[in-house]
Amino acid sequence: MRKILIVGAGQSGLQLALGLQDKGYEVTLMSNRTADEIRSGRVMSTQCMFDTALQHERDLGINFWESQAPRIEGLGVSVAAPGSHEGPDGSQRAIDWVGRLDGYAQSVDQRVKMAGWMETFAQRGGQLVIHGAAVSDLDFFAGRYDLTLVSAGKGELVSMFGRDASRSPYDAPQRALAVSYVHGMGPRPEHPDVEAVRCNLVPGVGELFVMPTLTTSGRADILFWEGIPGGPLDVFRSVKDPEEHLATTLELMKTFLPWEYARCTKAELTDAGGTLAGRYAPTVRNPVGKLPSGGLVLGVADVVVANDPITGQGSNSAAKCAASYLTSIVERGEEPFDEDWMQAAFDRYWKTAQHVTKWTNAMLAPPPEHVLNIIGAAGQIQPIADRFANGFDDPSDFENFFYDPDKANAYLASLTG
Numbered sequence: 093m094r095k096i097l098i099v100g101a102g103q104s105g106l107q108l109a110l111g112l113q114d115k116g117y118e119v120t121l122m123s124n125r126t127a128d129e130i131r132s133g134r135v136m137s138t139q140c141m142f143d144t145a146l147q148h149e150r151d152l153g154i155n156f157w158e159s160q161a162p163r164i165e166g167l168g169v170s171v172a173a174p175g176s177h178e179g180p181d182g183s184q185r186a187i188d189w190v191g192r193l194d195g196y197a198q199s200v201d202q203r204v205k206m207a208g209w210m211e212t213f214a215q216r217g218g219q220l221v222i223h224g225a226a227v228s229d230l231d232f233f234a235g236r237y238d239l240t241l242v243s244a245g246k247g248e249l250v251s252m253f254g255r256d257a258s259r260s261p262y263d264a265p266q267r268a269l270a271v272s273y274v275h276g277m278g279p280r281p282e283h284p285d286v287e288a289v290r291c292n293l294v295p296g297v298g299e300l301f302v303m304p305t306l307t308t309s310g311r312a313d314i315l316f317w318e319g320i321p322g323g324p325l326d327v328f329r330s331v332k333d334p335e336e337h338l339a340t341t342l343e344l345m346k347t348f349l350p351w352e353y354a355r356c357t358k359a360e361l362t363d364a365g366g367t368l369a370g371r372y373a374p375t376v377r378n379p380v381g382k383l384p385s386g387g388l389v390l391g392v393a394d395v396v397v398a399n400d401p402i403t404g405q406g407s408n409s410a411a412k413c414a415a416s417y418l419t420s421i422v423e424r425g426e427e428p429f430d431e432d433w434m435q436a437a438f439d440r441y442w443k444t445a446q447h448v449t450k451w452t453n454a455m456l457a458p459p460p461e462h463v464l465n466i467i468g469a470a471g472q473i474q475p476i477a478d479r480f481a482n483g484f485d486d487p488s489d490f491e492n493f494f495y496d497p498d499k500a501n502a503y504l505a506s507l508t509g
């Protein structure tokens with residue numbers, strides 16, 4: 093059977109490794125950390141995944157935590173009232189609604205999922221190598237495999253893949269990221285029975301995302317600030333320890349989003365690894381990497397298309413990329429995995445990924461008037477809220493009503509008569 097090397101054991105690398113293993117390929121997976129190191133380490137993401145991406149896991153029978161993870165049925169948008177923190181109804185919110193998802197979303201802490209999948213891969217006879225690969229390692233190993241895939245996320249190996257400037261409008265980070273996993277957070281009082289992702293927008297300042305998750309210690313909630321660089325939320329670089337990180341997170345919530353702060357009177361960190369801070373520039377790269385001695389490697393998921401997490405798409409895209417590449421690899425049969433095939437495999441994935449990149453980059457910019465109109469109207473017209481929410485599952489739909497003012501106005505007119 094054909095031999096495949098996968099470097100990087102995240103959402104895309106592990107999903108692809110398990111999928112190829114299932115089809116009888118001889119798979120070697122290289123990870124810079126053991127399963128136990130991942131499980132007891134720091135959180136890496138908020139990893140909310142929507143129905144289409146979750147279905148790829150179900151298709152492979154690797155949805156091991158589906159029955160335990162909270163079912164996220166809705167996606168809400170709240171906008172802090174500009175200027176003062178008091179809105180017209182005294183609620184401090186200028187906009188506040190929840191869209192219903194057609195299929196539920198779920199977040200399973202990557203520490204739980206990746207550690208579990210890695211153990212499953214090894215138990216099923218996969219070759220697991222614990223080693224942080226350098227380009228020189230790949231140069232040495234790649235010749236021994238029919239195909240080498242680099243799924244190492246945003247780590248140093250991305251230097252093998254040139255930046256595609258035509259698809260990367262930003263050359264610097266657009267948000268400063270700060271994540272806290274907490275136990276003890278209360279429900280939103282207005283919808284106590286609906287598990288939902290809450291997108292809280294503070295115009296000119298940033299966003300706070302709140303969502304339920306399944307972590308190493310059971311059900312928890314994630315508080316995720318995305319701050320405009322240089323603004324009042326961009327204060328986490330000087331934070332010294334996890335407790336200070338949570339205290340800073342809560343203080344900012346008290347200032348900008350008191351309705352979410354009110355849910356947090358009993359919030360405490362899930363564990364010492366339950367916080368994360370960082371930033372990166374959204375970047376699309378050329379998919380084929382050339383090794384010093386001439387070998388070729390194919391980039392996967394974040395290696396080739398890394399979007400800002402403002403739209404919560406990276407794990408979804410990683411699952412979609414892994415599923416798309418699996419199909420391309422299997423369809424290739426015994427033919428060589430040459431440069432043309434690599435480019436074609438990426439182009440097939442880009443048909444989906446381009447919509448994610450376009451939408452995510454649009455959401456990083458201040459919203460134009462027609463977008464404000466859509467978000468505002470969603471508070472009165474439930475189908476708009478539902479459509480926006482389901483766009484997180486399939487961002488290609490935003491092409492039909494979101495970017496172009498004429499299409500947006502026509503859509504709103506079709507609903508309001």
Ligand SMILES: Cc1cc2nc3c(=O)[nH]c(=O)nc-3n(C[C@H](O)[C@H](O)[C@H](O)COP(=O)(O)OP(=O)(O)OC[C@H]3O[C@@H](n4cnc5c(N)ncnc54)[C@H](O)[C@@H]3O)c2cc1C
Nearest residue numbers: 100102104124137139140225245247393394405406407408
């Ligand atoms: C704060 C934050 C919040 C997010 N929230 C969401 C969300 O809600 N929804 C969503 O869909 N996405 C979200 N994302 C994005 C998502 O986490 C990533 O896009 C996704 O994990 C990418 O998957 P991947 O397989 O490409 O890479 P990764 O998950 O990054 O996996 C790469 C793996 O390779 C390993 N590795 C790195 N270098 C080497 C090396 N040299 N040798 C061997 N192994 C190596 C790494 O340790 C890691 O295990 C978020 C990201 C961040 C930072």
